[in-house]
Amino acid sequence: MSLERFIPFRKSDVISMCQSLFIKEEQPSFIEFAELFASVIHFEYHKRLEVLKDNYAPFDPNADTQLLKSISDDEKLTCQKTFAQEFASILNAANYEIITDQDLQDALTEESLFKVRLEVAFDDFAEVVFYRRGASTKNETLSTWWGLRKQTISFTNYDRVAVFIRFKDAAHFANKKIKPVGFEPGATIIKLFQNVPKADLEMLFPNSEVRMRPIDKVIIGASAAVGGAVVLVTKLGASIILVAALISYWLGLRNDNVEFNQQHLISLGLGLGLFGSFIFKEWSKFKNRKIKFMKALADNLYFKNLDNNAGVFHTIIDAAEEEDCKEAIIAYSVLLNSKAQLTSEALDSEIENWFEQTYHCPLDFEIADAIAKLERLDLIERDGDYISARTLDDAKARLDARWDNFYQY
Structure with a gap:
C-alpha cells in the first residue's frame, strides 16, 4: 500500500513537535x-x-434561507461546475485521494463484510466522484455457518470517504417511470463517512438497493421446497390423488367413474387453505430477511456518517x-534548523x-505544496535549486505586514 500524503x-x-526543534530561547518566537x-x-x-457557500446555495437541498432572485438553469449549471471545481481543489488540499472507477467496480464485485448484496443504478447519476483519506489494512473475524466456523480476513479500510454525486434531470427519471425518493432530480449531494471498508463502498450510494445473495436464496428456497413438499403430502395428498383420478377419467385415461362428494370438497378446500398460508409464510420470511438486511445497512451507515451537504465542505475546509x-x-x-x-x-x-x-x-x-506556500508568503529565499528559510524575526515581520495589509480601505 502506498504512503499517504495526510499528516x-x-x-x-x-x-x-516543531517547537522541540528550536532551542529554549527561540521557542516563544516560533510560537x-x-x-x-x-x-x-x-x-x-x-x-x-x-x-463554496455562494455557489452551492442555488441547489442546497437543506437550505433554510430564500434566494434573493430566481436563478436560471444555465446559471445553476455554472454554479454547479464552479462548486465542483473548487470542492475538488479543497479536497486535494486536505490530502484526499480520488477513488478510481476500478476501485468502485471492485467494491461491487467483492463480498460485503456485513453480508449484504447491493445494486446501484449508475445511470441515474450525471457525475460521481469518491474521495478517500487514510488507507490502512485491517483484520476482522467473521462467523459463518451459524457461528460454527470463524474466518479471519484482511481488508483495505478508508478512514475518511467523501462522496460527490450529481443526479440527472427530471426527464431522465420520467423516461424510466421512476419517482425519485429522498432526492430531487438534478440535485447535488455531498456526504462524508468514516471507517469504510473498500469492499463496502457501494453502500454509500444514495440509490443502492438491497438484493438477496445467492446463498440466502438457496436457504430460503430449500426451506420452502421441503416445507411445501411436507404440506402437499400430509394435507393435500389424498385430495391430489382424487383430483388426478378425476382428471384422468375426464381425459379418457381410465374407465372407472370417480365420485367427488362434499367431504372431499371440504378436505380439498382446507388443504388449499393450508398450502396458501404456507406460501404466505414463506413469502413473509423472504420479506423479513430483506428488511433485516436493510436494517443492517441503515445501522452501518448511521455510525459511519459524519456530515452531509453544506456541512461537509465546512469540515473539509477546516481539514484543508x-x-x-x-x-x-x-x-x-526543518529548513530553518538545518x-x-x-x-x-x-x-x-x-x-x-x-x-x-x-x-x-x-x-x-x-x-512541493509546502515550498509553494512558503514562497508565496516570502518566507524562504531561493538560490537556483537551493532554498533557505528566513529568520524567525524576518518571517514574523513579513507575515505581520501581510496581515496588516489585507484591507487597505
Missing part, C-alpha cells in the same frame, strides 16, 4: 510565528469557504486549512526521515 497529527501537536502563519492561512480559507498549515510549518522549521541551503528533494527526505524515526510515522510528505 496524522493535529495542527497544535505538529506545532509542539508567535506559528500563530501568525495560521491566522493568515485561516483568513485565506475563509474566502474560499464563501465561494490544517493540512496547509502543518505542511508549511514543518517545512519551514542551518544550510537545501534542495527540495533533500528537505523532503529530511522531513520524512524525521517523522519515521522520531514518531514512527512513515508518510509521503508533499514538499
Whole structure:
C-alpha cells in the first residue's frame, strides 16, 4: 500500500513537535510565528469557504434561507461546475485521494463484510466522484455457518470517504417511470463517512438497493421446497390423488367413474387453505430477511456518517486549512534548523526521515505544496535549486505586514 500524503497529527501537536526543534530561547518566537502563519492561512480559507457557500446555495437541498432572485438553469449549471471545481481543489488540499472507477467496480464485485448484496443504478447519476483519506489494512473475524466456523480476513479500510454525486434531470427519471425518493432530480449531494471498508463502498450510494445473495436464496428456497413438499403430502395428498383420478377419467385415461362428494370438497378446500398460508409464510420470511438486511445497512451507515451537504465542505475546509498549515510549518522549521541551503528533494527526505524515526510515522510528505506556500508568503529565499528559510524575526515581520495589509480601505 502506498504512503499517504495526510499528516496524522493535529495542527497544535505538529506545532509542539516543531517547537522541540528550536532551542529554549527561540521557542516563544516560533510560537508567535506559528500563530501568525495560521491566522493568515485561516483568513485565506475563509474566502474560499464563501465561494463554496455562494455557489452551492442555488441547489442546497437543506437550505433554510430564500434566494434573493430566481436563478436560471444555465446559471445553476455554472454554479454547479464552479462548486465542483473548487470542492475538488479543497479536497486535494486536505490530502484526499480520488477513488478510481476500478476501485468502485471492485467494491461491487467483492463480498460485503456485513453480508449484504447491493445494486446501484449508475445511470441515474450525471457525475460521481469518491474521495478517500487514510488507507490502512485491517483484520476482522467473521462467523459463518451459524457461528460454527470463524474466518479471519484482511481488508483495505478508508478512514475518511467523501462522496460527490450529481443526479440527472427530471426527464431522465420520467423516461424510466421512476419517482425519485429522498432526492430531487438534478440535485447535488455531498456526504462524508468514516471507517469504510473498500469492499463496502457501494453502500454509500444514495440509490443502492438491497438484493438477496445467492446463498440466502438457496436457504430460503430449500426451506420452502421441503416445507411445501411436507404440506402437499400430509394435507393435500389424498385430495391430489382424487383430483388426478378425476382428471384422468375426464381425459379418457381410465374407465372407472370417480365420485367427488362434499367431504372431499371440504378436505380439498382446507388443504388449499393450508398450502396458501404456507406460501404466505414463506413469502413473509423472504420479506423479513430483506428488511433485516436493510436494517443492517441503515445501522452501518448511521455510525459511519459524519456530515452531509453544506456541512461537509465546512469540515473539509477546516481539514484543508490544517493540512496547509502543518505542511508549511514543518517545512519551514526543518529548513530553518538545518542551518544550510537545501534542495527540495533533500528537505523532503529530511522531513520524512524525521517523522519515521522520531514518531514512527512513515508518510509521503508533499514538499512541493509546502515550498509553494512558503514562497508565496516570502518566507524562504531561493538560490537556483537551493532554498533557505528566513529568520524567525524576518518571517514574523513579513507575515505581520501581510496581515496588516489585507484591507487597505
